[in-house]
Each structure stands twice: as C-alpha cells, then as structure tokens.
Amino acid sequence: MTAPPPPIFQVGHLERVPLGTPYLGIVAHVGRLLTKLPGTPELVIDFTGVGRPVFDMFVYSGISPTGVLITGGTAETRDGMTCSVPKLTLVSRLQALLHEGRLKILRELDEAETLVRELQDFRVEFTAAGHLTFNARSGKHDDLVLALAIAVWRAHGGGIASWGFFEAMRRQAMGSTASEPRYYVGLDLGQSRDPTAIAVVRRIDPPRPVPEHDKPKPNYAPGSVEWQEEQRRRTHETTPG
Numbered sequence: 001m002t003a004p005p006p007p008i009f010q011v012g013h014l015e016r017v018p019l020g021t022p023y024l025g026i027v028a029h030v031g032r033l034l035t036k037l038p039g040t041p042e043l044v045i046d047f048t049g050v051g052r053p054v055f056d057m058f059v060y061s062g063i064s065p066t067g068v069l070i071t072g073g074t075a076e077t078r079d080g081m082t083c084s085v086p087k088l089t090l091v092s093r094l095q096a097l098l099h100e101g102r103l104k105i106l107r108e109l110d111e112a113e114t115l116v117r118e119l120q121d122f123r124v125e126f127t128a129a130g131h132l133t134f135n136a137r138s139g140k141h142d143d144l145v146l147a148l149a150i151a152v153w154r155a156h157g158g159g160i161a162s163w164g165f166f167e168a169m170r171r172q173a174m175g176s177t178a179s180e181p182r183y184y185v186g187l188d189l190g191q192s193r194d195p196t197a198i199a200v201v202r203r204i205d206p207p208r209p210v211p212e213h214d215k216p217k218p219n220y221a222p223g224s225v226e227w228q229e230e231q232r233r234r235t236h237e238t239t240p241g
Contacts, residue, residue, distance in 0.1 A: 005206040009097060009152050010104045010181075013200035014111035014144060017190070023050075026196055027057050030187060034063070037200070041183035044154045046070055046146055050189045055082075065187075068150045076158070085158065090149035093156065094119065103152070111144055115199075118145040143188045143197035151186030151201040 013033075017026055034041050043065040047055045055067050067082035070090065077084045097103035098119070105112050121142075181202045190196040 006100075006102060007155075007206070008102050008104060008204045009155060010106070010202045010204060011109070011112075011115075011148060011199060012106060012202055013198065014109050014115055014148075015198040016111065016143070017196040017198065019190070019193075019195050021196065023054050023057055023189075026187075026189070027061050027063075030058070030185065030198065031061060031063060033198070033200070034185060037183045037185070039182060041185055041200075042066065042154060043185045043187065044068060044150045046150050046186070046188045049191050049194075054189055066154055068153070070146065070150075083158065085150070085153060087146075090153055091119075091145060094145065094149050094152060097152065115144045115148065118142055143190060143194055144199065147186040147188040147197040148199035148201065149186070150188070151184040151199050154186075155182070155184040155201050155203040 017029065021029075030043065034043060043058065043063055044067075045055055045058065045065045046068045048068075048070045052067075055065065058065050064081070069082065069084045070087050071084050073084075073086050074088070075084075076086065076089060094103060105115060109115075181204045184201045184203065186199040186201065188197040
C-alpha cells in the first residue's frame with residue numbers, strides 16, 4: 001500500500017507583541033486571535049522563562065493550551081498537558097522541514113525576513129561537558145523561531161504518544177475530512193527585555209491515495225470501443241493461463 005504524502009506546514013501569521021504589554025493583555029490578544037481561526041485551533045505555550053503562573057492565566061480564561069518547557073537535554077517527556085522538549089529537537093525539525101520544502105513561510109508576512117534570519121543565526125555547539133547545544137548567536141533573538149518551533153512540534157504530533165489514533169478519532173467525531181487544514185498557534189512568552197512572539201501554523205495533509213478497488217468503475221456505452229476493450233480485459237483476467 002502506497003504511503004500517503006507527508007504533511008505541509010504553512011506559516012500564515014507572525015507577530016511580536018510590543019514590549020511592556022501586560023500578560024493579561026497578551027492572554028486577551030491571543031484569545032481574540034484563536035477565535036478568528038477556522039475550526040478548533042490549538043495553542044502551544046513556551047513558559048520556560050516565566051513559569052507556570054502565566055500559563056495558568058490562559059487556563060483560567062477558558063483556553064486549554066499545551067505547555068512546553070524547552071530544555072537542553074535530549075529526551076522528550078510529558079506530564080499532563082505540559083511537556084519538556086529539547087531545543088535541539090525543536091529547531092532542527094524546523095530546519096529539516098525548510099530543507100525538504102515542507103515549511104512554507106509566506107513572504108508577505110511582516111516578520112518573515114526576521115524569522116529567516118533567526119533560523120540562520122542558530123549554531124550547533126558542544127558544552128565543556130560534551131553536550132550538544134543549539135542556540136542563536138550571541139546577541140541575536142530567537143523568539144520567533146521558538147514560537148514557530150513549538151507550533152510545528154505540536155502540529156507534527158508532539159506531546160501525545162498516540163497522536164495519530166487520537167487525531168483520527170477526534171476528526172471522525174467532528175466530521176472532518178482527511179485533508180482539512182488544522183491550525184496551531186505557538187506562543188513564546190517574553191520577559192522584561194524580550195518581546196512575546198506569536199506564530200500561526202496551518203498543517204495541510206494531502207489527500208490519501210484511493211486504493212484501486214475503491215475507485216469508481218467507468219460505465220462505457222455497450223458496443224463502444226472502450227466497452228469492447230473492457231470486455232476483452234475482463235475475459236483475459238478470468239481465463240485460466
């Protein structure tokens with residue numbers, strides 16, 4: 001059986017929230033953004049720097065986000081709706097998808113060039129203890145990259161071991177089609193010197209190929225050339241060799 005084509009991840013919105021915006025204002029802003037997106041978009045929050053209290057503000061407002069704690073390790077772990085994910089995993093996946101042509105960044109986005117520069121500024125280095133790290137060059141920002149990375153991580157199935165089965169059941173219950181796009185909002189919460197960054201990703205799953213036995217059969221007019229060819233083919237298939 002032919003494997004279905006891999007999904008495409010399209011970046012449709014990039015934004016940096018002005019410095020000094022209170023967290024409650026960010027919660028309200030993101031809530032409005034979620035209501036504008038089709039279907040049931042998912043929110044993914046990086047709360048590595050600010051901790052759980054800001055994450056809880058979204059929960060108290062009626063939003064059910066997935067929380068991400070970005071680590072310098074190599075293993076991905078999950079505790080309820082929060083996950084610890086290595087930065088190496090997040091950023092290297094983005095770069096791999098770009099290389100494969102499966103991460104599409106709309107050029108007309110205001111922050112598109114900034115995002116590409118941030119991706120180019122990442123460097124792989126080894127610590128004194130021999131551990132691999134993946135960080136932006138000194139003095140460079142990485143907030144847009146991280147907002148996008150956690151959105152793509154979740155869109156790719158991160159955080160749920162049985163994501164494929166879970167998603168199939170959810171979509172069946174909602175009456176969704178296999179190729180219907182789904183939206184994921186990544187939020188990298190800033191602090192006093194760093195802006196909060198938002199990235200919206202749309203996952204597009206190409207239609208699965210239809211098996212030959214499920215394809216509709218042509219209905220040729222009796223006596224036509226096509227009908228005669230079909231009769232000869234069927235006779236050939238049913239005649240013992």
